[in-house]
Amino acid sequence: xxxxxxxxxxxxxxxxYEAVPxxxxxxxxxxxxxxxxxxxxxxxxxxxxxxNKLVIAPGWVTGSPAAPSSGxxxxxxxxxxxxxxxxxxxxGMCGQxxxxxxxxxxxxxxxxxxxxWYTLVITKDGVAFESADKLVGKGMxxxxxxxxxxxxxxxxxxxxxxxxxxxxxxxxxxxxPEYSPGRYAGRGGLGAVMGAxxxxxxxxxxxxxxxxxxxxxxxxxxxxxxxAAAISEHALTKKDGGLNAYGTAVLVNILxxxxxxPTRNFSSGHFDTAAKTSGEAxxxxxxxxxxGMMGHGCHPGCIIQCSNxxxxxxxNVLVSKIEYETTWSLGANCGIDDLDYIAAATKECxxxxxxxxxxxxxxxxxxxxxxxxxGDSKGALKLFDEIRKGTPLGRILGQGVEATAKAFGVYRVxxxxxxxxxxxxPRAVKGIGxxxxxxxxxxxxxxxxxxxxxxxxxxxxxDPLSDxxxxxxxxxxxxxxAFIDSTGYCxxxxxxxxxxxxxxxxxxxxxxxxxxxxxxxDDVVPxxxxxxKMERLxxxxxxxxxxxxxxxxxxRDEMLPPHNVNWTISDEVLDGVFGWVHAD
Amino acid sequence: xxxxxxxxxxxxxYGSIAEYGGGTHIADLYLKLGEGSLLGDVLTELGIPSEExxxxxxxxxxxxxxxxxxxxxxxxxxxxxxxVFSKDHMWxxxxxxxxxxSDTLREVMQERGAMHHTYGTTPQD
Numbered sequence: 001x002x003x004x005x006x007x008x009x010x011x012x013x014x015x016x017y018e019a020v021p022x023x024x025x026x027x028x029x030x031x032x033x034x035x036x037x038x039x040x041x042x043x044x045x046x047x048x049x050x051x052n053k054l055v056i057a058p059g060w061v062t063g064s065p066a067a068p069s070s071g072x073x074x075x076x077x078x079x080x081x082x083x084x085x086x087x088x089x090x091x092g093m094c095g096q097x098x099x100x101x102x103x104x105x106x107x108x109x110x111x112x113x114x115x116x117w118y119t120l121v122i123t124k125d126g127v128a129f130e131s132a133d134k135l136v137g138k139g140m141x142x143x144x145x146x147x148x149x150x151x152x153x154x155x156x157x158x159x160x161x162x163x164x165x166x167x168x169x170x171x172x173x174x175x176x177p178e179y180s181p182g183r184y185a186g187r188g189g190l191g192a193v194m195g196a197x198x199x200x201x202x203x204x205x206x207x208x209x210x211x212x213x214x215x216x217x218x219x220x221x222x223x224x225x226x227x228a229a230a231i232s233e234h235a236l237t238k239k240d241g242g243l244n245a246y247g248t249a250v251l252v253n254i255l256x257x258x259x260x261x262p263t264r265n266f267s268s269g270h271f272d273t274a275a276k277t278s279g280e281a282x283x284x285x286x287x288x289x290x291x292g293m294m295g296h297g298c299h300p301g302c303i304i305q306c307s308n309x310x311x312x313x314x315x316n317v318l319v320s321k322i323e324y325e326t327t328w329s330l331g332a333n334c335g336i337d338d339l340d341y342i343a344a345a346t347k348e349c350x351x352x353x354x355x356x357x358x359x360x361x362x363x364x365x366x367x368x369x370x371x372x373x374x375g376d377s378k379g380a381l382k383l384f385d386e387i388r389k390g391t392p393l394g395r396i397l398g399q400g401v402e403a404t405a406k407a408f409g410v411y412r413v414x415x416x417x418x419x420x421x422x423x424x425x426p427r428a429v430k431g432i433g434x435x436x437x438x439x440x441x442x443x444x445x446x447x448x449x450x451x452x453x454x455x456x457x458x459x460x461x462x463d464p465l466s467d468x469x470x471x472x473x474x475x476x477x478x479x480x481x482a483f484i485d486s487t488g489y490c491x492x493x494x495x496x497x498x499x500x501x502x503x504x505x506x507x508x509x510x511x512x513x514x515x516x517x518x519x520x521x522d523d524v525v526p527x528x529x530x531x532x533k534m535e536r537l538x539x540x541x542x543x544x545x546x547x548x549x550x551x552x553x554x555x556r557d558e559m560l561p562p563h564n565v566n567w568t569i570s571d572e573v574l575d576g577v578f579g580w581v582h583a584d
Numbered sequence: 585x586x587x588x589x590x591x592x593x594x595x596x597x598y599g600s601i602a603e604y605g606g607g608t609h610i611a612d613l614y615l616k617l618g619e620g621s622l623l624g625d626v627l628t629e630l631g632i633p634s635e636e637x638x639x640x641x642x643x644x645x646x647x648x649x650x651x652x653x654x655x656x657x658x659x660x661x662x663x664x665x666x667x668v669f670s671k672d673h674m675w676x677x678x679x680x681x682x683x684x685x686s687d688t689l690r691e692v693m694q695e696r697g698a699m700h701h702t703y704g705t706t707p708q709d
Contacts, residue, residue: 235701235702236702240672241672242670243674245600246609251674258641258684275610280610284609287608431677431682432678445679450676453697465690465698494676495701498700565684
């Protein structure tokens with residue numbers, strides 16, 4: 001059965017199923033969300049107005065049987081935070097269930113004239129529009145409890161109070177296998193786009209759904225097995241490997257040793273007590289306290305399992321999960337080394353419905369602006385409460401880093417295109433700085449995952465260790481990432497497929513096997529570039545220029561300890577990354 | 585270990601190799617070594633097999649990577665800080681692209697390729 005597009009119009013509360021038009025037929029995941037946004041959303045529209053849309057699309061292989069670590073789902077729209085196109089993706093339960101209902105994408109559009117809130121219940125029989133009056137004003141943990149009781153074993157997509165208030169830092173929550181709402185399509189404020197449709201929650205029940213059709217079962221099976229073998233073999237992704245044992249927070253101590261861990265609002269690359277907030281410290285607390293776990297999977301079928309469940313001192317579950325970006329943004333970047341605070345603040349972000357990267361960075365800006373001292377964890381929790389309550393201060397903080405910096409007169413503003421930087425200091429890690437500056441998404445650490453240079457098409461052409469080569473490499477990485485974001489596979493498959501050629505081949509074969517697309521490894525970068533081109537053109541029409549592809553001014557002027565380095569990559573290198581868009 | 589006059593270096597071991605320093609996941613210790621001791625002597629002194637170490641830092645400068653042994657010959661001095669990670673600790677290339685590294689590691693990476701997550705442990709390496 002061919003996949004369908006489910007279009008939900010909140011203006012008239014009608015849901016319609018449409019055949020996937022030819023122009024979108026080869027896309028899934030990010031490729032599909034960006035195609036639909038490019039085709040259907042006016043780039044000049046107000047992100048919170050009636051002309052923006054929220055598009056949800058699982059990847060090519062998401063929901064297919066036994067494809068390893070393939071539960072990712074893309075969310076797209078025009079971002080209230082950046083003003084440009086946004087794709088933010090998440091693990092959790094929704095991608096597989098949407099795919100198993102035979103849906104290529106869900107398009108959420110329009111706004112109810114009476115501004116009443118709804119819960120959408122999507123099943124094989126259609127969409128029910130239920131009143132969400134009882135959920136309005138509640139955080140995501142209460143919403144999840146209510147939805148699990150009413151709709152057990154379903155996927156939940158929802159927004160907390162931040163999304164209801166249409167704050168620019170509102171993310172979209174997705175439940176995990178334990179029905180905890182801690183998985184997030186966090187970046188870019190898409191929770192506000194969902195809130196602007198007056199949808200508080202979406203339930204996806206795939207019972208009786210048609211499942212995912214496999215075009216070439218033999219090719220698919222061959223590919224998924226090769227990929228699974230590579231994941232299981234590689235030191236980073238295998239069971240008890242770095243990710244499984246310590247989660248993504250395994251990076252805290254490494255970046256800190258390297259002098260590249262942004263600290264106290266990007267004023268240093270080293271935090272003396274960062275180890276207390278690291279993956280190693282999380283693992284130690286889990287072992288000593290009991291009641292938690294490392295090696296937790298965010299969706300069925302994940303064999304990497306980098307998530308965790310963090311317990312309090314009595315062994316009661318505090319939050320799932322503490323990731324690298326979270327422990328850094330709420331920790332080192334605020335001068336805080338208390339894991340229990342980080343867990344509590346992570347839960348606040350999950351509950352209120354905030355992107356924890358932007359949320360932590362915003363607290364750091366508030367600290368720099370004099371609202372509280374660096375290291376003041378109690379004060380930070382009070383600020384999250386201000387956001388939850390929607391006080392005037394809370395609404396400023398909920399708009400993210402740039403709005404807060406303006407409100408409090410802060411110059412050191414670590415953003416690109418309005419989105420704050422993740423946990424890699426671009427003055428010390430200049431390659432990621434090129435990606436932060438040029439990706440259509442705003443500063444984003446997931447926009448440029450490394451792929452082997454020979455696959456990326458730059459083998460022998462550029463020196464990865466030179467500044468001159470960083471533009472070409474960034475483009476190759478961004479294109480490959482756009483492709484992987486479309487597969488439904490977790491980005492962490494990038495590690496084994498870089499080192500193990502059979503894994504890369506298996507990834508491509510599994511996509512070809514599911515979809516019937518005649519693609520090979522040679523198509524990965526060109527297809528990724530097609531996606532990037534749509535995204536860049538959307539942003540250009542929205543008013544973006546080369547001036548938006550720049551790191552913040554202070555990074556050129558201020559030397560970063562401990563290496564005392566500043567941003568030195570030229571504007572010409574940055575402008576060259578996407579120079580091909582109008583030349584091709 | 586060279587010489588008899590002692591220097592003290594601060595050593596932190598991360599991950600499974602922490603057991604060589606008396607820790608579980610992190611071992612933080614001060615090591616007395618002879619004057620003129622080398623970076624590789626830290627591993628020898630603690631009994632850490634070379635194949636178990638991953639990234640190695642000396643005073644915030646990346647000196648080695650999983651599967652490589654590029655900077656063992658660097659000379660240590662009083663007060664140096666050495667960070668040693670287990671081989672399974674990940675650090676994707678995009679998150680270390682442009683990081684400060686030792687000249688000897690840079691030379692090896694120029695030859696072996698800069699982007700691998702591990703060296704010498706996979707079929708393609």
